[in-house]
Amino acid sequence: MTQQDTDHAVEGEVSPTVSCSTDGVQALCKSSQLVEGGKGLRFVVSAFQGKYSAFVVRHRSGLSAFLNICAHMDLELDWVAGRFFDSEGHHLICSTHGALYDPVSGLCVKGPCRGAYLKPVAVRESSDQVFLADPSFVLMSIEL
Ligand code: FES
Numbered sequence: 001m002t003q004q005d006t007d008h009a010v011e012g013e014v015s016p017t018v019s020c021s022t023d024g025v026q027a028l029c030k031s032s033q034l035v036e037g038g039k040g041l042r043f044v045v046s047a048f049q050g051k052y053s054a055f056v057v058r059h060r061s062g063l064s065a066f067l068n069i070c071a072h073m074d075l076e077l078d079w080v081a082g083r084f085f086d087s088e089g090h091h092l093i094c095s096t097h098g099a100l101y102d103p104v105s106g107l108c109v110k111g112p113c114r115g116a117y118l119k120p121v122a123v124r125e126s127s128d129q130v131f132l133a134d135p136s137f138v139l140m141s142i143e144l
Contacts, residue, residue, distance in 0.1 A: 082143070
Protein backbone atom coordinates (compact mmCIF):
# COMPACT_ATOMS: atom_id res chain seq x y z
CA MET A 1 0.00 0.00 0.00
CA THR A 2 1.09 3.55 -0.62
CA GLN A 3 1.18 6.48 1.76
CA GLN A 4 -1.94 7.70 -0.04
CA ASP A 5 -3.67 4.48 0.98
CA THR A 6 -2.66 4.95 4.59
CA ASP A 7 -4.04 8.49 4.48
CA HIS A 8 -7.43 7.04 3.57
CA ALA A 9 -7.82 5.54 7.02
CA VAL A 10 -11.33 5.76 8.43
CA GLU A 11 -12.29 6.81 11.92
CA GLY A 12 -15.27 6.37 14.16
CA GLU A 13 -17.05 3.55 12.34
CA VAL A 14 -19.87 1.81 14.19
CA SER A 15 -18.75 -1.69 15.04
CA PRO A 16 -21.29 -4.46 15.42
CA THR A 17 -20.06 -7.82 16.59
CA VAL A 18 -17.42 -9.37 14.36
CA SER A 19 -17.47 -13.14 14.48
CA CYS A 20 -14.98 -15.71 13.29
CA SER A 21 -15.71 -19.13 11.87
CA THR A 22 -13.99 -22.17 13.27
CA ASP A 23 -11.24 -21.98 10.62
CA GLY A 24 -10.39 -18.40 11.54
CA VAL A 25 -11.90 -16.59 8.55
CA GLN A 26 -14.19 -13.74 9.48
CA ALA A 27 -17.91 -13.72 8.70
CA LEU A 28 -19.25 -10.64 6.90
CA CYS A 29 -22.92 -11.44 6.37
CA LYS A 30 -25.45 -14.03 5.27
CA SER A 31 -25.38 -14.80 1.55
CA SER A 32 -29.01 -13.75 1.20
CA GLN A 33 -28.13 -10.19 2.24
CA LEU A 34 -26.30 -9.61 -1.05
CA VAL A 35 -28.56 -9.49 -4.11
CA GLU A 36 -27.16 -9.41 -7.66
CA GLY A 37 -26.76 -5.77 -8.71
CA GLY A 38 -28.20 -4.61 -5.40
CA LYS A 39 -26.93 -2.96 -2.25
CA GLY A 40 -23.47 -3.90 -1.09
CA LEU A 41 -22.16 -4.44 2.40
CA ARG A 42 -19.66 -1.93 3.73
CA PHE A 43 -17.06 -3.04 6.22
CA VAL A 44 -13.80 -1.79 7.69
CA VAL A 45 -10.50 -3.63 7.57
CA SER A 46 -7.12 -2.88 9.01
CA ALA A 47 -3.80 -3.42 7.32
CA PHE A 48 -0.43 -1.74 7.13
CA GLN A 49 -1.13 0.32 10.27
CA GLY A 50 -4.26 1.86 8.76
CA LYS A 51 -8.00 1.28 8.63
CA TYR A 52 -9.82 1.21 5.32
CA SER A 53 -13.41 1.20 4.17
CA ALA A 54 -14.22 -1.80 1.97
CA PHE A 55 -17.30 -3.36 0.44
CA VAL A 56 -18.63 -6.58 -1.01
CA VAL A 57 -21.27 -6.87 -3.75
CA ARG A 58 -22.97 -9.64 -5.66
CA HIS A 59 -22.80 -9.45 -9.47
CA ARG A 60 -23.64 -11.70 -12.42
CA SER A 61 -20.61 -13.91 -11.75
CA GLY A 62 -20.67 -14.11 -7.97
CA LEU A 63 -19.17 -11.94 -5.27
CA SER A 64 -16.43 -9.32 -5.36
CA ALA A 65 -14.99 -7.14 -2.65
CA PHE A 66 -12.75 -4.09 -2.94
CA LEU A 67 -11.35 -1.31 -0.85
CA ASN A 68 -13.81 1.57 -1.08
CA ILE A 69 -11.29 3.91 -2.70
CA CYS A 70 -11.76 5.20 -6.22
CA ALA A 71 -8.79 4.70 -8.55
CA HIS A 72 -9.14 8.33 -9.70
CA MET A 73 -8.99 10.15 -6.38
CA ASP A 74 -8.77 9.05 -2.78
CA LEU A 75 -12.57 9.08 -2.30
CA GLU A 76 -15.21 6.49 -1.47
CA LEU A 77 -17.36 5.30 -4.37
CA ASP A 78 -20.85 5.20 -2.88
CA TRP A 79 -22.91 8.38 -2.53
CA VAL A 80 -25.50 6.57 -0.43
CA ALA A 81 -23.96 4.05 1.94
CA GLY A 82 -23.86 0.63 0.28
CA ARG A 83 -25.05 1.78 -3.16
CA PHE A 84 -22.22 0.89 -5.54
CA PHE A 85 -23.98 -0.17 -8.76
CA ASP A 86 -25.13 2.05 -11.60
CA SER A 87 -28.84 2.24 -12.40
CA GLU A 88 -28.65 -0.86 -14.62
CA GLY A 89 -26.87 -2.90 -11.94
CA HIS A 90 -24.08 -3.80 -14.36
CA HIS A 91 -21.16 -1.63 -13.28
CA LEU A 92 -19.86 -0.17 -10.06
CA ILE A 93 -19.97 3.61 -10.28
CA CYS A 94 -18.05 6.29 -8.44
CA SER A 95 -20.39 8.96 -7.17
CA THR A 96 -17.88 11.79 -7.57
CA HIS A 97 -16.94 11.79 -11.26
CA GLY A 98 -18.84 8.79 -12.58
CA ALA A 99 -16.05 6.28 -13.23
CA LEU A 100 -17.53 2.90 -14.18
CA TYR A 101 -15.87 -0.27 -12.93
CA ASP A 102 -16.31 -3.87 -13.96
CA PRO A 103 -17.66 -5.50 -10.77
CA VAL A 104 -15.81 -8.76 -11.44
CA SER A 105 -12.29 -7.45 -12.01
CA GLY A 106 -12.50 -3.93 -10.56
CA LEU A 107 -11.18 -2.51 -13.85
CA CYS A 108 -12.28 1.02 -14.65
CA VAL A 109 -13.90 0.74 -18.10
CA LYS A 110 -15.07 4.35 -18.45
CA GLY A 111 -14.17 7.62 -16.79
CA PRO A 112 -11.13 9.58 -15.68
CA CYS A 113 -9.24 6.54 -14.37
CA ARG A 114 -9.96 4.21 -17.31
CA GLY A 115 -7.59 1.24 -17.21
CA ALA A 116 -6.93 1.46 -13.46
CA TYR A 117 -8.20 -1.06 -10.93
CA LEU A 118 -9.93 -0.98 -7.59
CA LYS A 119 -7.92 -2.77 -4.91
CA PRO A 120 -9.41 -6.25 -4.41
CA VAL A 121 -10.23 -7.89 -1.08
CA ALA A 122 -10.63 -11.67 -1.12
CA VAL A 123 -13.95 -13.05 0.09
CA ARG A 124 -15.52 -16.47 -0.11
CA GLU A 125 -18.99 -17.87 0.30
CA SER A 126 -19.99 -21.11 1.95
CA SER A 127 -22.88 -22.46 4.02
CA ASP A 128 -25.00 -19.37 3.27
CA GLN A 129 -22.34 -17.07 4.71
CA VAL A 130 -19.93 -14.59 3.17
CA PHE A 131 -16.47 -14.47 4.72
CA LEU A 132 -13.47 -12.19 4.53
CA ALA A 133 -10.79 -14.55 3.25
CA ASP A 134 -7.86 -12.21 2.71
CA PRO A 135 -4.89 -12.63 5.02
CA SER A 136 -3.79 -9.09 4.13
CA PHE A 137 -6.70 -7.62 6.09
CA VAL A 138 -8.22 -7.93 9.54
CA LEU A 139 -11.95 -7.27 9.83
CA MET A 140 -12.59 -4.38 12.22
CA SER A 141 -16.30 -3.68 11.82
CA ILE A 142 -19.33 -4.15 9.60
CA GLU A 143 -21.74 -1.39 8.64
CA LEU A 144 -25.27 -2.71 8.77
S1 FES B 1 -13.13 10.34 -7.56
FE1 FES B 1 -14.05 8.60 -8.50
S2 FES B 1 -14.21 9.14 -10.58
FE2 FES B 1 -13.24 10.84 -9.68
